[in-house]
């Protein structure tokens with residue numbers, strides 16, 4: 039994991055959940071991370087302007103991100119990546135070795151509710167980066183897609199070569215974006231890698247996916263809600279496993295112009311996830327609600343390609359990853375008791 043030394047890595051959407059954790063790891067390994075982010079989508083602007091869920095708590099997580107980024111002297115350029123001129127200026131000034139594109143509306147349900155702005159933040163931002171990079175043929179673009187491009191997994195497993203049949207706006211935009219990335223490379227001879235992650239969890243996430251929602255509700259003394267009967271499987275992936283995969287993608291020449299599933303590599307039932315969380319919070323109560331039919335039935339992502347081509351070796355099964363995540367949450371809750379009061 040050390041070939042990153044001295045490499046300039048520009049992270050578009052880098053003040054989000056994946057981006058800030060990645061920037062910290064790049065810095066720790068001796069690389070030079072740069073962040074560009076508007077801080078509006080699923081970030082400070084959004085949570086400051088509304089009161090749903092646990093806005094105050096999420097503002098404090100985001101402030102914590104910004105605090106650690108500043109403490110590590112990681113530069114953050116705050117601007118809207120929908121602005122073409124600002125994007126090309128940003129890329130030409132930094133002249134990075136790698137651009138990692140994370141900017142998007144990262145929620146499937148929010149994308150279905152607001153397709154127009156999802157298109158803007160997810161595709162317009164990518165188009166600006168692609169168009170700028172056609173003049174920089176040596177910059178490696180790493181694009182963040184999603185397991186949602188597959189739609190319903192056949193027999194519970196998805197491999198990179200499987201046919202993609204996304205359900206809903208989020209998956210369709212991700213699939214369209216992958217095609218754009220590949221076609222720019224065909225036409226302009228640029229270098230890319232596409233990463234398909236799934237069901238991520240980890241420190242300072244504000245997206246309220248299922249593992250976060252269960253832990254937070256347990257800490258607040260609320261019921262833990264599972265959508266569906268809990269027998270559905272997801273390939274839960276701890277953030278540090280994903281980051282290992284990204285770093286391997288940056289380093290390996292075998293990653294060039296390839297698509298990789300980067301997950302833990304084993305579907306686990308929602309009920310198994312809930313059991314682990316209930317072990318840490320024995321008084322919590324589990325309830326089941328109707329599942330959203332626009333969420334595809336997923337399962338395991340086959341990660342053999344990432345293992346053989348780039349040497350990806352995940353090491354956080356949910357038992358280990360959740361333990362770290364829960365400990366971090368408990369520690370944060372002890373220091374910020376008011377933010378965890380059941381409102």
Ligand SMILES: NC(=O)c1ccc[n+]([C@@H]2O[C@H](COP(=O)([O-])OP(=O)(O)OC[C@H]3O[C@@H](n4cnc5c(N)ncnc54)[C@H](O)[C@@H]3O)[C@@H](O)[C@H]2O)c1
Pocket residue numbers: 050051052053054055056057074075076077078079080081117118119120139140141142143144145158159160163182183184185234235236237238239245
């Ligand atoms: N977290 C997951 O489980 C997961 C799974 C699969 C794919 N992904 C993909 O990975 C990427 C990053 O996910 P995340 O969880 O870090 O999301 P996030 O919402 O935490 O981060 C996205 C960041 O992009 C920024 N952004 C969005 N539009 C912007 C714009 N127009 N200008 C400037 N900044 C803008 C936001 O401010 C935010 O900080 C997304 O593309 C997402 O779809 C995430």
